[in-house]
Amino acid sequence: MNRLLMLLWMVALMPATLVAADAPVRTAAQAFAAAAKHYSEGNYTGAAAAYRSLIAEHPASAILHANLARAAYRDKILSEAILEMRRAALLSPRDPDIKSDLTLMRNETSDRIVPQLGMNPLRLASALGHGLSEREAWKLLIASAFFFFTLLSLRLYHNRAWVGWVSLAFGIALALTTTILLGKLLGTPDFGVVKAEETLVRSGTATTDTVLFKLHEGAEFDILKTLSDGWMKIALADGKVGWVESKDVVY
Amino acid sequence: MHKVLIFLVLIIHPALALATVSVEMTVARTQVAMGESLGMQVKVTGSKSSSEPQIGGSEAFQITPTGSSSQVQIINSSMTSSKMFQYQISPLKTGIYTLGPAAVTVDGAEYRSQPITIAVTKEAAQAPADPEAGLRLELSTASPYLHQQVICTLRFESRVSIANAELAPPEFAGFWKEQLGDPTQYERVVNGQQWIVNEIKWVLFPMRSGSVTIPPIKIAATVVKQGPQRRIFSSQPVTLEVKDLPMEGRPSNFSGLVGKFEVQERANQSEVKVGDSVTLTITVSGNGNVRDIPSPTVATLKDFKVYDDEPKVNTQAGANGITGTKIFTKAIVPLKEGELIIPPFELSYFDPQEGHYKTISTQAVKLTVRPSDLPQAHTGTVALPNGAAKTDVTVVGHDVMPIVEDASLMANDGVTFRERIIFAFIALLPALAALAAWVVYRRLLRIRSDSGFSRRIQARRIAQRMIQKLSHTTDVDFCQAASRILKDYIGNKFNVDGRALTSLDIERFFREMSLPEATTSVVRLLLSEFDAGLYGGRQIHASARRTLTETLAHAIDSIEKAVGR
Numbered sequence: 001m002n003r004l005l006m007l008l009w010m011v012a013l014m015p016a017t018l019v020a021a022d023a024p025v026r027t028a029a030q031a032f033a034a035a036a037k038h039y040s041e042g043n044y045t046g047a048a049a050a051y052r053s054l055i056a057e058h059p060a061s062a063i064l065h066a067n068l069a070r071a072a073y074r075d076k077i078l079s080e081a082i083l084e085m086r087r088a089a090l091l092s093p094r095d096p097d098i099k100s101d102l103t104l105m106r107n108e109t110s111d112r113i114v115p116q117l118g119m120n121p122l123r124l125a126s127a128l129g130h131g132l133s134e135r136e137a138w139k140l141l142i143a144s145a146f147f148f149f150t151l152l153s154l155r156l157y158h159n160r161a162w163v164g165w166v167s168l169a170f171g172i173a174l175a176l177t178t179t180i181l182l183g184k185l186l187g188t189p190d191f192g193v194v195k196a197e198e199t200l201v202r203s204g205t206a207t208t209d210t211v212l213f214k215l216h217e218g219a220e221f222d223i224l225k226t227l228s229d230g231w232m233k234i235a236l237a238d239g240k241v242g243w244v245e246s247k248d249v250v251y
Numbered sequence: 252m253h254k255v256l257i258f259l260v261l262i263i264h265p266a267l268a269l270a271t272v273s274v275e276m277t278v279a280r281t282q283v284a285m286g287e288s289l290g291m292q293v294k295v296t297g298s299k300s301s302s303e304p305q306i307g308g309s310e311a312f313q314i315t316p317t318g319s320s321s322q323v324q325i326i327n328s329s330m331t332s333s334k335m336f337q338y339q340i341s342p343l344k345t346g347i348y349t350l351g352p353a354a355v356t357v358d359g360a361e362y363r364s365q366p367i368t369i370a371v372t373k374e375a376a377q378a379p380a381d382p383e384a385g386l387r388l389e390l391s392t393a394s395p396y397l398h399q400q401v402i403c404t405l406r407f408e409s410r411v412s413i414a415n416a417e418l419a420p421p422e423f424a425g426f427w428k429e430q431l432g433d434p435t436q437y438e439r440v441v442n443g444q445q446w447i448v449n450e451i452k453w454v455l456f457p458m459r460s461g462s463v464t465i466p467p468i469k470i471a472a473t474v475v476k477q478g479p480q481r482r483i484f485s486s487q488p489v490t491l492e493v494k495d496l497p498m499e500g501r502p503s504n505f506s507g508l509v510g511k512f513e514v515q516e517r518a519n520q521s522e523v524k525v526g527d528s529v530t531l532t533i534t535v536s537g538n539g540n541v542r543d544i545p546s547p548t549v550a551t552l553k554d555f556k557v558y559d560d561e562p563k564v565n566t567q568a569g570a571n572g573i574t575g576t577k578i579f580t581k582a583i584v585p586l587k588e589g590e591l592i593i594p595p596f597e598l599s600y601f602d603p604q605e606g607h608y609k610t611i612s613t614q615a616v617k618l619t620v621r622p623s624d625l626p627q628a629h630t631g632t633v634a635l636p637n638g639a640a641k642t643d644v645t646v647v648g649h650d651v652m653p654i655v656e657d658a659s660l661m662a663n664d665g666v667t668f669r670e671r672i673i674f675a676f677i678a679l680l681p682a683l684a685a686l687a688a689w690v691v692y693r694r695l696l697r698i699r700s701d702s703g704f705s706r707r708i709q710a711r712r713i714a715q716r717m718i719q720k721l722s723h724t725t726d727v728d729f730c731q732a733a734s735r736i737l738k739d740y741i742g743n744k745f746n747v748d749g750r751a752l753t754s755l756d757i758e759r760f761f762r763e764m765s766l767p768e769a770t771t772s773v774v775r776l777l778l779s780e781f782d783a784g785l786y787g788g789r790q791i792h793a794s795a796r797r798t799l800t801e802t803l804a805h806a807i808d809s810i811e812k813a814v815g816r
Contacts, residue, residue, distance in 0.1 A: 014539075028661070032661060033658065036654060047654075058662055058663065062663055063660050066655065067655060067656075070652070070653075070654050076460075095658055101651045110422065110425070133664060134665070138670075138671075138674040141674075142677050142678045145678045145681045149681035153689070157692065198466065199427070214422075
């Protein structure tokens with residue numbers, strides 16, 4: 001009798017369990033559709049808020065970051081638009097729509113910053129793999145490692161000239177992809193965007209320190225250091241370095 | 252030498268050098284307040300021997316000559332002479348007056364300039380609060396539309412002597428800016444005190460709607476008053492409320508053009524053969540963002556092919572901001588004969604004064620198209636006419652791409668830390684496999700080149716296999732087999748003929764290899780037992796055979812450990 005009751009109880013719970021298991025998936029899809037609906041109705045603030053919530057759950061989706069950037073752009077929040085579109089570009093670097101939108105948004109900023117690549121080997125390596133996402137770099141690394149070491153092993157037993165040349169080619173590919181991956185893992189600093197209409201970049205972390213230069217809304221920078229007292233050390237792509245108040249930027 | 256000759260010829264024959272004489276009268280501003288003065292210039296081009304200009308309509312102004320200068324330029328063997336007369340004018344009464352024309356006499360002929368309309372207003376605003384100098388920023392409107400031009404005037408007014416003034420160039424964030432002409436200087440009188448006004452103007456085009464603030468503009472200057480004193484003068488911040496362009500009534504071909512414009516067209520001929528081109532020149536002129544004027548559009552041109560030339564832009568900076576013209580040249584090639592109509596080209600813009608959109612259009616052009624001399628011309632295969640060059644793609648609007656609405660594309664494009672570990676492990680696997688392959692290769696290589704190595708590494712395995720078969724043997728067979736196993740093992744291990752070994756040989760080997768004495772003793776004992784059973788007729792019972800077998804296995808293990816592989 002007890003077994004029968006338990007069986008009935010389990011059968012009764014099954015639909016609820018199935019619904020509960022399916023709930024997060026449907027909620028994400030529904031939230032995505034709701035955000036798109038806000039956007040199509042011209043409620044860009046609502047759309048941006050919905051995309052932000054989705055990104056909190058799916059932080060590595062290029063499409064969510066790109067959609068948030070577009071909603072923010074339409075909502076006239078240029079700083080968030082550029083920041084999110086850069087994040088989308090990092091995740092999906094060859095997406096033509098993302099590249100086009102990022103260019104459009106950057107054209108609306110007023111600060112002209114001419115990038116200087118410098119001689120930092122990790123930055124150079126990161127620039128080398130500009131068109132690859134980290135996932136793609138890993139796949140290339142695994143593929144080149146497989147072919148290189150397989151050919152190297154084959155060369156022990158089948159020492160022909162062509163095997164040597166092909167293994168050399170894959171060896172170069174392996175070195176290249178390793179460099180690119182290291183650049184992506186170690187040479188891609190955190191970045192931020194100025195959200196204030198104008199912000200002063202100073203030589204130190206006090207408002208009495210010398211103003212080195214001014215940045216305006218939409219200006220992009222790399223973050224070198226973040227302090228808990230509301231200051232941030234930043235570097236521009238042209239090499240300028242200074243301290244800026246965190247309240248004036250998004251990152 | 253060649254240039255010298257040309258110069259001499261021009262000197263000897265002035266008539267050759269006589270260019271067309273023209274007179275141009277310009278003023279720094281077309282609006283002036285009572286008490287202010289402004290500079291005026293009359294430039295006579297084509298002669299440096301003109302008479303003093305006679306300025307008409309001067310009853311409303313006091314005109315004071317301030318100097319004149321002559322100039323001769325020789326560029327590419329072409330000589331141009333000019334004479335410049337400069338004046339300072341002060342208004343005598345308020346109202347709108349026409350000044351000029353300026354008339355000069357050159358070689359008995361009279362030449363006149365265009366007149367200028369000047370608005371004279373009441374006395375200008377009060378003097379700056381600072382008794383020495385002040386900086387003031389004024390805008391033509393505080394609530395412009397998006398892309399509407401706003402004239403921004405910065406006036407630095409001083410009552411004392413000022414030197415080494417340095418203006419930090421304003422950035423005007425949120426605007427596209429262009430300076431209107433050179434800075435000007437004039438005087439004005441406020442409350443009986445004379446002020447020197449240095450004025451600089453920009454035209455600003457708001458690039459975003461909403462509240463936009465122009466921060467204070469600063470000038471550092473040395474005030475010379477009982478000794479020099481460096482001071483910084485600052486204007487007040489000014490906030491504009493930039494209005495969005497209305498959606499209502501926005502034409503489909505509207506590109507963002509804001510201002511006031513008109514359009515004219517001209518066709519260079521009205522009769523043409525099929526395949527030949529007619530040049531249609533469309534001139535759009537007006538006041539606003541002239542450089543952004545898009546090419547006028549036409550609904551359909553099915554009987555023609557159109558080749559656009561590079562448009563030409565001509566702008567002037569004046570009191571009303573930027574005015575100018577943009578000339579679009581289109582080579583239009585008719586594809587069939589008959590009486591054809593080039594339909595009107597249209598252009599839409601937003602008029603900020605009237606607050607609504609306007610569409611202006613050219614007149615339709617009637618063309619008489621005769622048959623071509625070339626039989627294939629009407630097929631549509633036409634040659635690119637002379638002068639019709641390809642043009643850059645005209646950008647007429649900016650917007651982001653549509654959002655992605657397919658939730659299934661919401662993939663994880665990033666790499667988590669766990670995935671990185673997995674990827675790194677997978678990437679290492681081929682390297683480990685290659686290392687293993689190398690070890691095997693080296694082993695096989697040694698086996699091939701060193702027969703003793705092969706025997707040595709297999710000695711124990713062979714011995715263990717043989718020991719397992721000992722349990723099936725009888726007394727004599729046991730001793731014989733066990734003795735053979737031990738000797739074969741030692742022979743294999745030391746790469747010698749094991750069966751020929753005596754106890755003494757084995758002891759010598761073990762000493763040379765520095766094996767423990769205990770191991771040597773056990774081996775010696777085993778050999779002695781086996782010999783006793785084999786040659787001495789000793790009975791070895793099953794229990795003793797098991798003990799000897801275990802001892803043999805242990806002895807082999809001991810040798811293995813001591814010698815190593």
